[in-house]
Amino acid sequence: MKSFITFGSLAIAVMMCSHSAAADRGKILDRHGAPLATGNGGYPAANAAAHLIGYCPGGEGQHGHGGIEEAFDAVLARGESVQLTINRQLQTSTYKILQESGKRGAAVVIDPENGEILALVSYPSYDPDKLTKEDLKEQLAALSESPNSPLLARATEGTYPPASTFKVFSSLALARASKAGAQICSGTTEIDGKNYRCWKSSGHGELSGIGAALRNSCNCYYFLAAVDLPVSALVDVARTFGYSSPSGIEIKESIGALPSGNIQNAAIGHGTTKVTPLQIANAYAAIANGGALYKAHLIANKEPEKIRTIADEGFEAAHLEKVRAGLIEVVEHPEGTGRRAKLEGGMRTAGKTGTAVISDNHYAALFAGYAPVDEPRFAICVLQEGETSMSGGQTSAPLAARILAKADALRKTDP
Numbered sequence: 001m002k003s004f005i006t007f008g009s010l011a012i013a014v015m016m017c018s019h020s021a022a023a024d025r026g027k028i029l030d031r032h033g034a035p036l037a038t039g040n041g042g043y044p045a046a047n048a049a050a051h052l053i054g055y056c057p058g059g060e061g062q063h064g065h066g067g068i069e070e071a072f073d074a075v076l077a078r079g080e081s082v083q084l085t086i087n088r089q090l091q092t093s094t095y096k097i098l099q100e101s102g103k104r105g106a107a108v109v110i111d112p113e114n115g116e117i118l119a120l121v122s123y124p125s126y127d128p129d130k131l132t133k134e135d136l137k138e139q140l141a142a143l144s145e146s147p148n149s150p151l152l153a154r155a156t157e158g159t160y161p162p163a164s165t166f167k168v169f170s171s172l173a174l175a176r177a178s179k180a181g182a183q184i185c186s187g188t189t190e191i192d193g194k195n196y197r198c199w200k201s202s203g204h205g206e207l208s209g210i211g212a213a214l215r216n217s218c219n220c221y222y223f224l225a226a227v228d229l230p231v232s233a234l235v236d237v238a239r240t241f242g243y244s245s246p247s248g249i250e251i252k253e254s255i256g257a258l259p260s261g262n263i264q265n266a267a268i269g270h271g272t273t274k275v276t277p278l279q280i281a282n283a284y285a286a287i288a289n290g291g292a293l294y295k296a297h298l299i300a301n302k303e304p305e306k307i308r309t310i311a312d313e314g315f316e317a318a319h320l321e322k323v324r325a326g327l328i329e330v331v332e333h334p335e336g337t338g339r340r341a342k343l344e345g346g347m348r349t350a351g352k353t354g355t356a357v358i359s360d361n362h363y364a365a366l367f368a369g370y371a372p373v374d375e376p377r378f379a380i381c382v383l384q385e386g387e388t389s390m391s392g393g394q395t396s397a398p399l400a401a402r403i404l405a406k407a408d409a410l411r412k413t414d415p
């Protein structure tokens, strides 16, 4: 106080500075400047962004946990704000769509032109606003014991079989090896004394190539076409599209596992292959934009960073075009397995369904795709988990349609 009397204005300046450094944590903002974390313990998107943002129960000397709060703890602790590529409205709407479905799951929306993540949602979730410093341990213990694992960031840390969404990459591996010709599906295929089944027991008949195989999501096509394909060809294509590698995202993520072992299982996205919903969305972003894999990222105003161009890995533009045509048919053809992803009167959508049996009573249903088909602005992955049999086409494709319609509406009013 002595210095306050003697050198008034200087003392006041010093006091204000030390006050703000101790009490005000930086904010976390969305792409338009809307707050996702207020810096003083408020989380306006609440459950909708908990895994993405993390939490930092107030008080001096506290550190952020999870998501951006943890990854950028030092920056936020200095009082600096962090701006994200996320659109808060899309994040919140996507969360509501998953919540209404009532199933555990995740949804990711990425801009395929630059790798910006527009929405990154895991469900179920928790409310970071309600976590208090005093009984944080007890609250976290209760959440971690909850049977639906609300603390698990499914979008980035959950790993799942890609199931039939992987047929896109198997198709490219077959095309590169000149094995993408016609096959006949009779419903079952015997290879080396083992029987493999298509999901359509009556068979798909003759399929002219990878476009028709994708549209019908025919298993037998891949069993037969891949019969002499080494599994290393699938490993190559999986790696090319970013599987089993960090996506670039600035928060924690799992990297998953590559195909191995039986080529028939691997070719239809089962077996050892494990991927995160974020990796699937980013791989489909590369399909959408004509073959550039970008680093997926959350921090705004970054120069887009290309990881690789698939043409450099020996994949021809014509092969990618066939795959893209197949993905349009998945949604637009009357027999397409993803027709529920169609936006009536809205953007034309392309994509692929997938259904995985993880264990006896654990299923996952997927839809991965992009829109609009001619000038893609959104790549998407929706994953739903449950205890009873479900399919990507029935369960996840309609949610993808709703999320894409919302993304398009927001882009028009609030890019």
Ligand SMILES: [Zn+2]
Binding pocket: 185, 186, 187, 198, 199, 200, 203, 204, 205, 217, 218, 219, 220, 221
């Ligand atoms: Zn078939």
